[in-house]
Amino acid sequence: MDRYSTTNIYGKRIKYYGTTKYPVVPYSSNDIYVVTQEDDRYDQLAQQHYGDASLWWIISCSNPGLEQNSYHIPIGIQIRIPQNTSQVVSEFRILNER
Numbered sequence: 265m266d267r268y269s270t271t272n273i274y275g276k277r278i279k280y281y282g283t284t285k286y287p288v289v290p291y292s293s294n295d296i297y298v299v300t301q302e303d304d305r306y307d308q309l310a311q312q313h314y315g316d317a318s319l320w321w322i323i324s325c326s327n328p329g330l331e332q333n334s335y336h337i338p339i340g341i342q343i344r345i346p347q348n349t350s351q352v353v354s355e356f357r358i359l360n361e362r
Contacts (some may be wrong), residue, residue, distance in 0.1 A: 287355035289326040294347040305335040313345050322352050 267347045296313065306320035312324075324332055337343065346352065 278282055285356075285359040286325045286333075287352055287359055289346050290348070291308065291344075291347065292348055296345040296347060297342050298345060299342050300337045300339055302339050304337050304339075306337065307335055309337075309343075312355075314349055319349055319353070323348060323350055332343060355360060 298309070299326065306323050307317040309323055310320040311317040321341065323345055324330070326346050330337060330341075330343070
């Protein structure tokens with residue numbers, strides 16, 4: 265999923281992207297919790313758990329105590345990996361409709 269496909273774009277000659285809004289990812293009894301290991305990254309975990317590395321932002325948004333502007337995750341911490349991706353993607357698209 266191209267997470268910028270629904271982001272507003274302004275300008276004719278030079279394009280400016282509007283602010284991308286992210287939904288609050290609700291907790292679920294289906295969520296998976298993992299302890300991070302060396303070299304874990306959001307995109308690799310998304311590929312492993314969702315089959316789609318471009319959904320890395322769902323894992324990132326689900327763990328707001330972590331640095332959000334990096335693929336890299338500290339070693340040895342527990343993170344949440346939500347399993348309700350279709351609902352999260354749907355809410356993301358609604359929030360960012362053009």
